[in-house]
Amino acid sequence: MNAPARDMRGSAAGPVLSARDLHTWFELRQWGFLRVGSVRAVDGVNFDLQAGESVAFVGESGCGKSSLARTLLGLHQPTRGEVVFEGRPLGMLNSAERKAYLARVGFVQQDPYGALPPFMDVRRILHEPLIVHGVRNRAEREQRAQEALEEVRLSPAADFLSKFPHMLSGGQQQRVVIARALILRPKLIIADEPVSMLDASVRVEILQLLRSIQREHGLTLAFITHDLSTVRHFAERIFVMYAGRIVEQAEVNELLNHPQHPYTQALLAAISDPDPDNARHQREVPPGEPPSLLKPPDGCRFHPRCNRMIAGTCDRQDPPDFEPRTGHMTACWLYR
Amino acid sequence: MAGEPLLRVEDLRLHYRSGSGVVRALDGVSLDVRRNEALVVLGESGCGKSTLAKALMRLLPRNVQHFSGRVLVDGVETMGYPEERFRREVRWVRLSMVMQAAMNALNPVIRVGEQVAEPLRVHRGWSARRARARTAEVFGMVGISADFLQRYPFELSGGMRQRAVLAMALVTEPDLVIMDEPTSALDVLTQASIMNALKRIKQELGTSFILITHDVSTSSEIAERVALMYAGQLVEFSDARDFFRDPAHPYSKLLMASVPRLHQEETPVHIPGQPPNLLDPPGGCRFAERCPSRFDRCDRDPETFRIGERRTVRCWLHAQESGT
Ligand SMILES: Nc1ncnc2c1ncn2[C@@H]1O[C@H](COP(=O)(O)OP(=O)(O)OP(=O)(O)O)[C@@H](O)[C@H]1O
Ligand SMILES: Nc1ncnc2c1ncn2[C@@H]1O[C@H](COP(=O)(O)OP(=O)(O)OP(=O)(O)O)[C@@H](O)[C@H]1O
Ligand code: SF4
Ligand SMILES: [Mg+2]
Ligand SMILES: [Mg+2]
Numbered sequence: 118m119n120a121p122a123r124d125m126r127g128s129a130a131g132p133v134l135s136a137r138d139l140h141t142w143f144e145l146r147q148w149g150f151l152r153v154g155s156v157r158a159v160d161g162v163n164f165d166l167q168a169g170e171s172v173a174f175v176g177e178s179g180c181g182k183s184s185l186a187r188t189l190l191g192l193h194q195p196t197r198g199e200v201v202f203e204g205r206p207l208g209m210l211n212s213a214e215r216k217a218y219l220a221r222v223g224f225v226q227q228d229p230y231g232a233l234p235p236f237m238d239v240r241r242i243l244h245e246p247l248i249v250h251g252v253r254n255r256a257e258r259e260q261r262a263q264e265a266l267e268e269v270r271l272s273p274a275a276d277f278l279s280k281f282p283h284m285l286s287g288g289q290q291q292r293v294v295i296a297r298a299l300i301l302r303p304k305l306i307i308a309d310e311p312v313s314m315l316d317a318s319v320r321v322e323i324l325q326l327l328r329s330i331q332r333e334h335g336l337t338l339a340f341i342t343h344d345l346s347t348v349r350h351f352a353e354r355i356f357v358m359y360a361g362r363i364v365e366q367a368e369v370n371e372l373l374n375h376p377q378h379p380y381t382q383a384l385l386a387a388i389s390d391p392d393p394d395n396a397r398h399q400r401e402v403p404p405g406e407p408p409s410l411l412k413p414p415d416g417c418r419f420h421p422r423c424n425r426m427i428a429g430t431c432d433r434q435d436p437p438d439f440e441p442r443t444g445h446m447t448a449c450w451l452y453r
Numbered sequence: 454m455a456g457e458p459l460l461r462v463e464d465l466r467l468h469y470r471s472g473s474g475v476v477r478a479l480d481g482v483s484l485d486v487r488r489n490e491a492l493v494v495l496g497e498s499g500c501g502k503s504t505l506a507k508a509l510m511r512l513l514p515r516n517v518q519h520f521s522g523r524v525l526v527d528g529v530e531t532m533g534y535p536e537e538r539f540r541r542e543v544r545w546v547r548l549s550m551v552m553q554a555a556m557n558a559l560n561p562v563i564r565v566g567e568q569v570a571e572p573l574r575v576h577r578g579w580s581a582r583r584a585r586a587r588t589a590e591v592f593g594m595v596g597i598s599a600d601f602l603q604r605y606p607f608e609l610s611g612g613m614r615q616r617a618v619l620a621m622a623l624v625t626e627p628d629l630v631i632m633d634e635p636t637s638a639l640d641v642l643t644q645a646s647i648m649n650a651l652k653r654i655k656q657e658l659g660t661s662f663i664l665i666t667h668d669v670s671t672s673s674e675i676a677e678r679v680a681l682m683y684a685g686q687l688v689e690f691s692d693a694r695d696f697f698r699d700p701a702h703p704y705s706k707l708l709m710a711s712v713p714r715l716h717q718e719e720t721p722v723h724i725p726g727q728p729p730n731l732l733d734p735p736g737g738c739r740f741a742e743r744c745p746s747r748f749d750r751c752d753r754d755p756e757t758f759r760i761g762e763r764r765t766v767r768c769w770l771h772a773q774e775s776g777t
Contacts, residue, residue, distance in 0.1 A: 177640040177641070177642065177643075178611065178639075178640050286727065287498075316497050316498045316667060317667060317668070317669070317711060317712065317713075318497065318708070318711045318723050318724045319723065320723075321711060321720070321721045321722070322723040343640060343641070344713075345641070345715065346670070346713040346714060347713045347721075349715075349718075350713070350720045350721070373715065373716075383642065384641060384642065385715065387641045387642050387645035388641055388645075388670070388715050389645075389671055389674055390670060390673075390712075390714040390715055390717070391670045391672075391673045391697050391709065391714070392673055393673060393676070393693045393694040393696075393697045393698065395673045395674045396674060396675050396676060399649045399652060399653070400645045400648070400649055400674070402642055402645045402646040402649060403642065406610055406612060406613075406643075
C-alpha cells in the first residue's frame with residue numbers, strides 16, 4: 118500500500134474543499150467545570166476552493182484563522198456544519214479514510230520554531246510521515262526525502278538530512294516544514310501564517326517557493342495570513358475574516374482596488390507603503406478592538422467600530438452576503 | 454548647523470563573549486539624534502539592533518567582552534560616568550526604553566497601573582497618589598482608558614499591553630525614548646493606531662524617538678532619519694526622504710526592493726544569501742558577499758563617506774562623490 122491516497126480520488130469537476138455553514142466553538146470552563154460560555158472561533162463560514170487555485174484568508178489576530186485551518190484538517194470537530202473534501206463530508210469518513218485524507222492535505226503550521234521536533238534530524242522528520250502512511254521501503258523513503266528537500270531548494274539535500282532543527286536558520290527550518298508538508302504528495306496545502314516569524318527578506322522567498330510548487334504540481338493552496346501587502350503576489354482570491362466570519366471575498370486585484378466592507382477598507386487604509394510622507398499625518402483607524410468571541414455583538418460584528426453603521430439594522434440583524442460587484446461578495450448592510 | 458544634538462554616539466562597540474568566541478554584535482556605530490526627532494534603526498534579524506539599544510541604555514548582560522565608544526547627551530560625554538551616576542542622571546531620566554517583547558514581560562500578578570507608575574515611585578520617590586494621577590494622564594496619551602490602571606496584564610489584549618509598556622517608558626518624561634520592535638507582533642490596525650499615538654506624543658511633548666525595527670513600511674510612519682545596520686555596523690545614515698526615495702548603499706537599495714507594497718504589481722525581490730557570522734566577520738566590506746556591485750576595493754573595510762550635508766554611506770562606491 119504505497120499510495121493509499123489514491124483510494125480517495127473523487128470527481129475532478131467540483132470544488133476540492135468546501136466549508137458549509139462551518140462553526141467551531143470552544144467551550145470555556147472556569148476551574149475545569151463551571152461552564153462560562155463558548156468561544157465562537159469559527160462562526161458560520163462558507164466557501165468553495167477549486168482545484169489548482171491559491172487563496173488567502175486574511176484577518177487580525179484571534180479572528181479564528183487557525184481554528185478554521187485546524188477544522189479543515191479535521192483536527193477540530195465542527196460544532197455545526199461540515200467540511201467537504203472532493204464531495205465527501207469529513208464527518209462521514211471512517212478512520213482509514215480519515216488517515217487517507219490527512220495524507221492528501223499538507224499542513225504548514227504557524228510558528229516554524231515550534232513545528233519541528235528538536236530531537237529529530239531532518240531525515241527522521243521527513244521519513245516519519247512516510248512510515249505512518251505505509252511507505253515501508255527505506256530506500257524509497259530516502260529518495261522521496263531528498264526530492265522534497267530539493268523541491269524546497271535545500272540542496273545539496275544530503276547535507277541537510279543529518280541536521281537537527283537548531284542547526285538551521287529560521288528560513289531553512291520553514292523550508293523543512295514545507296518539505297514535510299509536501300512529502301506525501303498532497304493535493305491541497307493549508308499554510309497557517311507560514312512566514313510571519315521570518316525576516317521580511319526571507320518571507321518573500323518562502324512565499325514564492327510555495328507559490329511555484331503550487332503551480333508546478335497544480336495543487337490547491339490555502340494560506341492564512343494577516344499581511345495584506347503580500348497577498349497579491351501569492352493568491353488569486355482573498356477571504357477577509359472578522360470575528361469568526363468571512364466578511365468579504367473577491368479576486369485579489371478586485372478586492373485590493375475596490376474593497377467594499379468597511380472593515381476591509383479600514384485594513385487597507387492602515388497599511389503603509391514605505392513613503393516618507395506617512396510621517397506627516399495621522400492614519401485613519403477604526404476605534405476599539407475586535408470583539409470578544411465569547412459574546413460577539415448582535416447584528417454585524419463590526420458595527421461597534423464602523424463609521425457607516427446603519428442604526429436599527431446593523432446593530433440588530435446579521436448581514437447576509439451581498440454581491441455589490443460581479444463575483445465580489447460582502448456581508449454588509451450597505452449593499453442591501 | 455544648529456547646536457549639539459540631543460544624543461551623539463561615536464564609534465560605539467559592544468562585543469559578547471560566547472562559547473565559540475567573541476560576537477562582534479555592535480562594531481563601531483556612530484549616529485546622532487536631534488531634539489524632537491524620530492530616528493529609525495533598520496536591519497535584518499541578528500544585525501545588532503537590540504545590542505545598540507542595550508548599549509545606549511547601558512543595560513549590559515554579564516558576558517560583555519568589550520564595550521567602548523562615546524555617548525554624548527546634550528554634548529556631555531557619559532561613557533565615563535560610573536553606573537550610579539548614569540542611573541541617577543541618564544537612564545530612565547533622560548533616556549528611556551521599551552524593550553523588545555516587553556509587553557510579554559509585564560509582571561502577571563501586579564496591576565498594570567502600578568507597574569507603569571513604578572519608575573516614578575522608585576526613581577522619583579513620588580507618592581502613590583501623585584504617581585497614579587500622572588500614570589492616568591500618560592495612559593490617555595497612549596490610548597488606554599484610565600479604567601485599565603486597575604487591571605492585570607492577562608486582562609489586556611496584546612495591543613493594550615504594548616501601549617502600557619510604552620506608557621511606562623514615557624511616564625518620567627524622558628527626552629528620548631528608544632523602542633525596540635514596539636509593533637512587530639501586532640495587527641495592522643493596532644500598529645497604525647500606536648504609530649498615530651507616537652506621532653501625537655512627539656508633536657505635543659517634543660520627545661525624541663529611536664525606533665528599532667525590521668519593518669521598513671511601518672517605520673516610515675514616523676521616520677525623519679534612517680540608520681540602516683548590517684552585521685553590527687551602520688551602512689547608511691540618511692534623511693528618511695532620501696533613504697526611502699533614493700537609497701544609496703547597495704544593501705539599502707536591495708532592502709527597499711524587497712519590501713512588499715500594497716499598490717505595486719511587481720513582486721518584491723528577496724536578497725540572496727545570508728548575513729555573515731558575527732563571531733568571525735569577514736575582513737573588508739561585510740556586505741561584499743551579497744553585493745551586486747562588488748569590486749576589487751571591497752576587500753578592504755570601506756570608510757564611511759559623507760555625501761552632501763545629511764547623508765553618510767559606508768561603501769567604496771561613494772568614495773568619489775564624497776571627494777575623498
Ligand atoms: N483549543 C482552543 N480552546 C479554546 N479556545 C480556543 C482554542 N483555540 C483557539 N481558541 C480561541 O479561539 C479564538 C480564535 O483563535 P485562533 O487561534 O483561531 O485565531 P487566529 O486568527 O489564528 O489568531 P492569530 O492570528 O493570533 O494566530 C481565540 O479567541 C482563541 O483564544
Ligand atoms: N547576550 C548575548 N550573548 C552572546 N551573543 C549575543 C547576546 N545577545 C545577542 N547576541 C548575538 O549578537 C548578535 C546581535 O543580536 P541582537 O539581539 O542585537 O540582534 P537584533 O538586530 O536585535 O535581532 P532581532 O531583529 O532578531 O531582534 C546576534 O548574533 C546575537 O545572536
Ligand atoms: S453591516 Fe453596517 S456596521 Fe457592519 S460594516 Fe456594514 S455598515 Fe458597518
Ligand atoms: Mg493563528
Ligand atoms: Mg532585537
